[in-house]
Amino acid sequence: xxxxxxxxxxxxxxxxxxxxxxxxxxxxxxxxxxxxxxxxxxxxxxxxxxxxxxxxxxxxxxxxxxxxxxxxxxxxxxxxxxxxxxxxxxxxxxxxxxxxxxxxxxxxxxxxxxxxxxxxxxxxxxxxxxxxxxxxxxxxxxxxxxxxxxxxxxxxxxxxxxxxxxxxxxxxxxxxxxxxxxxxxxxxxxxxxxxxxxxxxxxxxxxxxxxxxxxxxxxxxxxxxxxxxxxxxxxxxxxxxxxxxxxxxxxxxxxxxxxxxxxxxxxxxxxxxxxxxxxxxxxxxxxxxxxxxxxxxxxxxxxxxxxxxxxxxxxxxxxxxxxxxxxxxxxxxxxxxxxxxxxxxxxxxxxxxxxxxxxxxxxxxxxxxxxxxxxxxxxxxxxxxxxxxxxxxxxxxxxxxxxxxxxxxxxxxxxxxxxxxxxxxxxxxxxxxxxxxxxxxxxxxxxxxxxxxxxx
Numbered sequence: 001x002x003x004x005x006x007x008x009x010x011x012x013x014x015x016x017x018x019x020x021x022x023x024x025x026x027x028x029x030x031x032x033x034x035x036x037x038x039x040x041x042x043x044x045x046x047x048x049x050x051x052x053x054x055x056x057x058x059x060x061x062x063x064x065x066x067x068x069x070x071x072x073x074x075x076x077x078x079x080x081x082x083x084x085x086x087x088x089x090x091x092x093x094x095x096x097x098x099x100x101x102x103x104x105x106x107x108x109x110x111x112x113x114x115x116x117x118x119x120x121x122x123x124x125x126x127x128x129x130x131x132x133x134x135x136x137x138x139x140x141x142x143x144x145x146x147x148x149x150x151x152x153x154x155x156x157x158x159x160x161x162x163x164x165x166x167x168x169x170x171x172x173x174x175x176x177x178x179x180x181x182x183x184x185x186x187x188x189x190x191x192x193x194x195x196x197x198x199x200x201x202x203x204x205x206x207x208x209x210x211x212x213x214x215x216x217x218x219x220x221x222x223x224x225x226x227x228x229x230x231x232x233x234x235x236x237x238x239x240x241x242x243x244x245x246x247x248x249x250x251x252x253x254x255x256x257x258x259x260x261x262x263x264x265x266x267x268x269x270x271x272x273x274x275x276x277x278x279x280x281x282x283x284x285x286x287x288x289x290x291x292x293x294x295x296x297x298x299x300x301x302x303x304x305x306x307x308x309x310x311x312x313x314x315x316x317x318x319x320x321x322x323x324x325x326x327x328x329x330x331x332x333x334x335x336x337x338x339x340x341x342x343x344x345x346x347x348x349x350x351x352x353x354x355x356x357x358x359x360x361x362x363x364x365x366x367x368x369x370x371x372x373x374x375x376x377x378x379x380x381x382x383x384x385x386x387x388x389x390x391x392x393x394x395x396x397x398x399x400x401x402x403x404x405x406x407x408x409x410x411x412x413x414x415x416x417x418x419x420x421x422x423x424x425x426x427x428x429x430x431x432x433x434x435x436x437x438x439x440x441x442x443x444x445x446x447x448x449x450x451x452x453x454x455x456x
Contacts, residue, residue: 036312037332041305042339044278046271047355051340056351059272068092069273069358070394073427074099075194082192085237087269089191090245093234094270095399096194096428097227098249102402103434104223105254106417108134109409110437111220114444116143117412124205124215125151129158130437133165133221136173139255145169157203161219175257176228184222189232197222197430215440218433224254226430244270250286251369252399259290265303273355275362275397280304285369294374309363310370319374322382325367333360354394361387361395365403381407398424402431405438414442 042048050056059065064080067073068091077092111134115127132147148166151158161182168177183202186195201216235242243263246253248270250260263286265279276282280303287296300307309328315321333356340352368383384404391401401424405417417438425431 036328037305037308037335039339041278041308042335045305045336045359046268046274046277047336047352047359048339048343049268050272050355051343051349051352053349053351056272062088064088064092065272068095072394072396072398074398075428078194079192082237085191087238087241087244087267089237090234090241091248091270093191093230093237094245094248097230097234097245098252098399099402099428100223100227100230100430101249101254102252102399102406103421103431104137104220104227106402106406106409106421107218107220107223107434107437108137109406110414110417110434110441112138113409113412114437114441116147118444118448120444122207122209122211122213124207125154126156126158126203126205126217129156129162129165130217130219132162132169133219134437136165136169137220137224137254137256141169141173141256157205158219161202161221165221176224179221179225179228182219182221182225184225186225186229189229189236191233191237193233195226195229197226197433200433201436202433216436217440218436220433220437222433223430241267244282247282247286248274248276249399250282250289251366252403253289260286262286273358273394275366275400277305277359277363281306281366285366288370288373294370297370306363306366306370310367313367319376320367320371320379322371322379325371325379325383326364326386329360329363329367332363333357336360357390357395361390362397362400364390365397365400377411381411398428409438409441412441412445414438414445418442 062080062084064077064084067080068077074092074095078096081088081092111130115123116131116135128147128151132144132151135144135147148162148169151162164177164179164181184197187193200218202219202222204214204216207213207215231245234245238245243261244266246260247263248266253260262283266276266282267279270282271279280300284296284300284304284307287300288294290296292299297307297310301311309325309332310320313320313325313328315324336356336359337348337352340356341348344352364383364387368380368387371380371383384407387400388404391397401420405420408414408417421431421434421438425435
């Protein structure tokens with residue numbers, strides 16, 4: 001009886017989020033579209049594995065899973081799943097770590113575009129620190145060292161923030177740098193905790209050129225610290241499965257970070273409700289963002305459904321075609337619904353459609369990462385934007401949303417990024433630290449010549 005009530009709790013959340021009543025939907029009227037994904041592969045996907053209420057009843061025993069998957073409230077999920085610990089707690093912390101990584105990258109991209117690409121004579125001297133750290137996060141250590149040298153040792157509010165980066169850049173720059181001297185007190189990593197940045201802005205930078213103006217600024221390193229804190233908490237929770245934490249969000253690591261070693265296939269706890277579809281997808285994205293690069297697509301095509309879709313989506317140029325990718329993912333969604341309904345006597349349940357929607361949008365986001373590695377930013381952008389247009393409630397992954405914001409800022413397009421950041425900061429207050437860099441980019445772009453259309 002208790003098991004049934006728990007399952008109904010999660011079902012109720014699904015129905016509430018979708019705006020539907022409590023009755024199951026009538027049988028699917030549309031046939032499953034043709035797809036290159038066979039029945040065996042469909043059976044390995046988490047939406048089909050979770051096709052019946054009994055299959056996800058154990059997750060519904062903890063309200064943290066509703067917070068994590070249906071409400072996308074990762075801070076509440078960390079509190080609730082942290083009590084459980086183990087891989088459930090690790091999953092929640094891994095989501096927050098990825099979120100703060102993308103916020104740090106968004107801030108870094110904005111600062112580089114503002115003070116690195118289009119500097120002005122009145123820019124504060126301390127912006128050299130900001131672009132040094134930002135170039136470092138982007139993986140361009142040569143430019144990071146040049147900006148660090150330009151800052152020098154003059155009296156400036158950023159010196160205490162720059163000191164650990166200066167030391168790191170002067171050495172072998174092995175990630176991560178020792179940032180323990182920064183004036184940010186997050187406390188020791190603990191499973192179930194979620195520290196918040198409180199002293200923002202971090203400093204005011206005086207402009208040059210004889211005026212008295214100052215610019216308040218938050219340091220992107222504070223967001224890096226938060227990401228590393230949640231990494232450590234996730235690995236504490238995961239214990240012997242700590243390597244899974246890195247593999248899970250390998251596609252959303254900072255460009256400066258080393259490649260993630262391929263490990264065990266992802267367990268169900270890390271697949272359920274995620275952008276990844278089958279256990280082998282994590283290792284595929286880890287290899288994709290490692291030394292193999294785009295070669296990982298063919299290498300993992302037999303073990304990763306995302307890699308298989310990337311192969312099938314290739315156009316005449318041998319790289320991903322956006323229209324083909326969208327068609328394939330659309331077909332996949334229909335097949336997931338049909339395969340799930342087959343487990344419930346041919347009757348489509350609302351949670352089956354919701355799970356298929358989550359997988360659909362997640363696949364678009366993941367294939368956008370593939371296109372980016374292939375060097376096609378236009379296709380990557382088209383897939384990201386298609387995912388955004390279908391991101392609502394359970395499908396609106398904050399990590400994917402922030403990643404689009406980071407991508408936009410790298411294209412000097414701050415408007416959509418500002419909307420995304422504003423919406424997410426209401427749930428994750430520490431994201432306010434990324435707003436300062438984004439605001440100065442928006443100001444600079446607004447003064448650029450009329451008629452220029454940045455971004456995609």
